[in-house]
Amino acid sequence: MTDLEELVAGANAPLTDVEMNRTIGSGAPQFELYHFAFSLCSQKVRACLAEKNAAYISHDINLQMPQLGNYDPGYVRLRLAAQSDPEFATGYTGRSSVDTEGFDPAVVPTLVDHEAGIVIVDSVTICRHIDKVTEPLGALVPSDLADDVARELAIVDATPHVAVLYGAHPDVDFRPERLSKGMSGVHDRKIQKIKTARDMVFDEPALVAAYDAKIAKEEAGRNFVATPELMRASVNEIVTIIAGLEERLADNREWICGDRFTLADVIWAVSLFRLKWLGMSFLWDGGHQLNAKPQPGVASYAARLCERPAFRTAAIDWPGIARSDHVSEHYDD
Ligand SMILES: N[C@@H](CCC(=O)N[C@@H](CS)C(=O)NCC(=O)O)C(=O)O
Structure with a gap:
């Protein structure tokens, strides 16, 4: 072996x-x-x-x-x-x-x-x-779009997705109720489980160091989601990211890098669907206390992405994904 x-x-x-x-x-x-x-x-x-x-x-x-x-x-x-x-x-x-x-x-x-x-x-x-x-x-x-693709991947990677999954906005928790309830105390439960795993490998320094780092990260995560200003800033940052996406889609391009579907669209599909799943379609629908301005280019881009068969298989219809009423129009049954 x-x-x-x-x-x-x-x-x-x-x-x-x-x-x-x-x-x-x-x-x-x-x-x-x-x-x-x-x-x-x-x-x-x-x-x-x-x-x-x-x-x-x-x-x-x-x-x-x-x-x-x-x-x-x-x-x-x-x-x-x-x-x-x-x-x-x-x-x-x-x-x-x-x-x-x-x-x-x-x-x-x-x-x-x-x-x-x-x-x-x-x-x-x-x-x-x-x-x-x-x-x-x-x-x-495609090699001629490599820089454009890289720019979009970096934007999605820097979006505070984890914050809005694990934490609530202090003024309005838009997340599905079941998720909100499930997230209460989640960091403590994770830490407990990580400690159990660490105890199993106490004689392997590389693994102990890995688990110790993970514990520190989860402790920091627990503090982050309990800090209203940080949660408010995370949502504001996503509002700004979506406004920027709208600007780049302003010439009615079909996909984010032009007329060819790229890895950037694969990644944006996952990102936008997740935001909608969480109850954040106000980011492009507007008329909401957290975002007044509609972003119609993003709305139609998100709808196009959700029709992509590969995306549907991987992120909508994949077995075991909890359902959210916020995306009910995307389910077949
Ligand atoms: N940068 C990494 C991030 C991976 C990551 O954060 N994964 C999350 C799910 S999207 C996870 O496994 N979380 C479980 C945990 O922290 O216990 C990647 O893109 O693969």
Whole structure:
């Protein structure tokens, strides 16, 4: 067994449910993807794989209590293999970009490329890799649009998506009620579970350091969502991001980089649908106490993106994603 095969076997050992661990697509799968149905970053990767029609082994990891499969030592060990000298995320700004926050050793998604013999982390890096190594090569990032695509990916990556999922706006909690209730005390429950995992590997310093960083990050997250000014600023920032998107769509372009569908559209689809799912379509509908101004270009762009079959498969119809009344018009039944 190679080192990689051993790591994959360790990560896969607890993943025995056949419904949650299955091959997607046809042909010999080149990839193995560890992800979670509702996770924004996982949806980006699944949508990208679906756009490229790539076959893969799918491991649907349960990120909810009591499972929290992303904290399993075998899975964390596999992720650590992707980074030689990881700079762990220990703070919290409500964003999940590796570039600005650092590396989180206990999140999804993680991709194994069996042909290349590597583990890849970070959804944007994973999507770029998939695009590069699957036919048609580089279809989602045409070389003449590379800078435009990169600009859009960076904007979505810097959007405080995590803040508006885990935390409530102090004046109006627009999130589905079930989610709001479920988020109460979530950081404490996560920390408890991470500590249990850390105790299991007390003699492996690399893993202990990874879990310690994750605990620090979750403590910072707990403080962040309990701070009204920070939550208010996160929503305001998203209002500004959507206004900027409207400006770039002002020439009635079909897709964000022009007339070709790119990776930037894959990523925006996931982002805009999530915002709508959370109850934030006021960002483009306007007429709301948190945003008065309608953004019609974004509204029609979001509607177009939601019609994309690959996106629907990956982020609307994928089994196990909780439903939200805010997006009921997108469900078939
Ligand atoms: N920059 C990373 C962020 C990954 C990330 O934050 N994943 C979230 C779901 S979208 C997660 O696994 N959260 C679980 C946790 O923190 O316990 C990426 O894009 O892959």
